[in-house]
Amino acid sequence: MQQFINTALGGLTTGMVYAAFALALVLIWRSTRVVNFAQAPMAMVTTFVALAVIDAGFSYWIGFAVALAAGLVLGAIMERGVMRHVQGKGEINAVILTLGLFIVLHAAAAVVFGNDFRSFPAPFGVRGIEVGGRTVALTGFGIFTIIAVLVVMGLLVALFRFTDLGLRMRAAAFNPEVARLLGVRVPRMMTLGWALASLVGSLAGLLIAGGSLIHPSYMDSVVVLGFVAAVLGGLDSPLGAVVGGLLLGVTLAFVSGYLGSQLVALAALLILMIVLMVRPGGIFSTTAARRV
Amino acid sequence: MSKQPTASRPSPGSTGASRVAELELDRVTVRFGGLVALSDAALTVRPHTVHGVIGPNGAGKTTLFNVACGFVRPDEGQILRRGEHLTRLRPSDLPGLGMARTLQGLGLFDRVTVLDNVMIGADRHARTGFWASALAWPTSGREERALRERALGALAELGIADLAPLVAGSLPYPLRKKVALARALVGEPELLLLDEPASGLAADEIDDLGELVRGLTDRMAVLLVEHHMDLVMRICDDITVLDFGRVIAHGPPEQVRNDPAVLEAYLGEDV
Numbered sequence: 001m002q003q004f005i006n007t008a009l010g011g012l013t014t015g016m017v018y019a020a021f022a023l024a025l026v027l028i029w030r031s032t033r034v035v036n037f038a039q040a041p042m043a044m045v046t047t048f049v050a051l052a053v054i055d056a057g058f059s060y061w062i063g064f065a066v067a068l069a070a071g072l073v074l075g076a077i078m079e080r081g082v083m084r085h086v087q088g089k090g091e092i093n094a095v096i097l098t099l100g101l102f103i104v105l106h107a108a109a110a111v112v113f114g115n116d117f118r119s120f121p122a123p124f125g126v127r128g129i130e131v132g133g134r135t136v137a138l139t140g141f142g143i144f145t146i147i148a149v150l151v152v153m154g155l156l157v158a159l160f161r162f163t164d165l166g167l168r169m170r171a172a173a174f175n176p177e178v179a180r181l182l183g184v185r186v187p188r189m190m191t192l193g194w195a196l197a198s199l200v201g202s203l204a205g206l207l208i209a210g211g212s213l214i215h216p217s218y219m220d221s222v223v224v225l226g227f228v229a230a231v232l233g234g235l236d237s238p239l240g241a242v243v244g245g246l247l248l249g250v251t252l253a254f255v256s257g258y259l260g261s262q263l264v265a266l267a268a269l270l271i272l273m274i275v276l277m278v279r280p281g282g283i284f285s286t287t288a289a290r291r292v
Numbered sequence: 293m294s295k296q297p298t299a300s301r302p303s304p305g306s307t308g309a310s311r312v313a314e315l316e317l318d319r320v321t322v323r324f325g326g327l328v329a330l331s332d333a334a335l336t337v338r339p340h341t342v343h344g345v346i347g348p349n350g351a352g353k354t355t356l357f358n359v360a361c362g363f364v365r366p367d368e369g370q371i372l373r374r375g376e377h378l379t380r381l382r383p384s385d386l387p388g389l390g391m392a393r394t395l396q397g398l399g400l401f402d403r404v405t406v407l408d409n410v411m412i413g414a415d416r417h418a419r420t421g422f423w424a425s426a427l428a429w430p431t432s433g434r435e436e437r438a439l440r441e442r443a444l445g446a447l448a449e450l451g452i453a454d455l456a457p458l459v460a461g462s463l464p465y466p467l468r469k470k471v472a473l474a475r476a477l478v479g480e481p482e483l484l485l486l487d488e489p490a491s492g493l494a495a496d497e498i499d500d501l502g503e504l505v506r507g508l509t510d511r512m513a514v515l516l517v518e519h520h521m522d523l524v525m526r527i528c529d530d531i532t533v534l535d536f537g538r539v540i541a542h543g544p545p546e547q548v549r550n551d552p553a554v555l556e557a558y559l560g561e562d563v
């Protein structure tokens with residue numbers, strides 16, 4: 001029983017990180033119809049920025065805030081400086097370009113920050129908390145992870161649902177032509193979409209890094225899992241991304257805990273295949289895809 | 293011979309300001325590859341009038357609208373709004389220029405409520421800068437409420453206020469047309485462009501629409517493309533007839549109706 005609870009709690013915590021990463025993918029997919037493979041190295045770069053700030057003697061929280069801000073700026077720069085120039089020139093071009101960025105950012109990070117493993121601090125304990133004399137597999141940092149992701153999600157929901165800016169962003173994503181007619185600056189909304197996505201990706205990167213080692217490729221395994229989580233949720237739905245992330249996190253925790261950790265990657269791909277075959281539009285697709 | 297100033301715009305505050313055309317297209321030519329969609333087309337929309345554009349299928353009517361709202365850059369010719377040249381017109385400039393357009397395909401956001409659909413169009417008056425609204429969004433509640441009020445007002449004006457909370461995609465076509473119209477009106481444009489507003493409507497709905505459009509002329513000028521000849525003849529002050537991208541006639545309805553060139557273009561149809 002205790003192992004069950006511990007496994008579930010561990011899965012929930014990592015699921016939250018997958019959810020954040022999937023959310024970042026969904027934000028970009030919605031606003032520009034691009035699957036951003038460079039999401040992981042972008043987050044990695046901002047985590048190194050945080051580490052540089054912390055190494056310079058500032059507190060963890062300053063490093064944290066600087067990394068999120070760097071994520072925002074990096075996302076905007078990527079959209080303005082790179083992605084915009086291939087917009088509307090074939091969807092595959094943009095995706096290949098993000099793959100190129102993946103490699104470039106990796107190489108650049110190795111040059112600038114070095115290719116070694118370096119330890120990244122955590123602001124809270126990374127040992128299980130005690131409940132009634134027993135240690136549960138929920139760490140202080142785990143609780144922080146869950147809360148941080150929930151807060152960011154809440155803010156995003158509020159932005160999209162309840163503000164005029166969010167309404168314009170949705171309009172620009174769903175029908176850019178009409179949105180333009182109504183006075184929406186569609187390119188700006190795309191920049192903002194990338195910036196916000198990159199910020200959320202940075203958060204995921206910081207949460208994965210906390211209390212462990214970072215390296216230019218420490219985020220790479222999350223690319224696959226975050227992508228699976230996003231597809232589970234249908235790629236278009238932020239809520240779907242979150243549920244997909246949690247589902248994946250918990251499932252994989254059980255696979256790892258009860259069947260063996262070497263089966264995790266296989267299980268993730270199996271889940272992806274089953275979902276794509278049974279519900280091609282994702283778990284939350286409302287309209288059945290119909291082919292004539 | 294008197295010296296004429298070559299300035300392209302009238303001096304601000306000139307007494308004739310109210311008679312300056314809301315929109316003027318001057319010798320506009322648009323080519324799509326080898327196809328000439330518009331050829332030297334010209335028209336002038338006078339303030340507080342309804343101006344109809346008619347012509348057979350493929351005559352270039354929608355292309356003309358696309359030029360007027362910045363979707364298509366003309367290969368030659370000028371667009372003037374109240375005498376000022378619009379050289380680099382972009383669609384997102386329209387609200388700022390006091391213009392609004394409805395689309396042949398409506399272009400509603402189907403998965404969004406009717407109210408939100410209209411609120412997007414209401415933005416013109418709520419325009420705070422990008423960064424201002426990006427940074428200030430938690431505190432801009434009052435502005436949101438003002439937007440909401442105006443959107444509800446526009447819906448009420450068309451008698452569909454009760455639809456506000458419904459999802460736009462779930463409504464029957466005539467009601468969705470009304471929502472699209474409300475969205476165009478909520479920005480309080482001074483020039484409204486309607487692409488086939490009567491298509492898909494029943495006879496009595498068309499009558500209502502005609503009355504509504506006439507009623508708008510005390511606040512704005514209307515430029516409309518329409519196949520429904522009865523309606524066009526009844527509500528338009530001026531009509532421009534296009535055929536193969538050329539203007540073959542223009543003038544008041546009774547004059548256009550009896551123009552031999554128009555009769556020929558519509559050979560066999562009742563004009």
Ligand SMILES: Nc1ncnc2c1ncn2[C@@H]1O[C@H](COP(=O)(O)OP(=O)(O)OP(=O)(O)O)[C@@H](O)[C@H]1O
Nearest residue numbers: 324327328329347348349350351352353354355356
């Ligand atoms: N983007 C485009 N690319 C190529 N050709 C185009 C484009 N848009 C319009 N055309 C062509 O230009 C011509 C004029 O089209 P347009 O849509 O303006 O006609 P219309 O008068 O609105 O017709 P309808 O009454 O059917 O709506 C047509 O031959 C059309 O095929």
Ligand SMILES: [Mg+2]
Nearest residue numbers: 353354355396
């Ligand atoms: Mg047309």
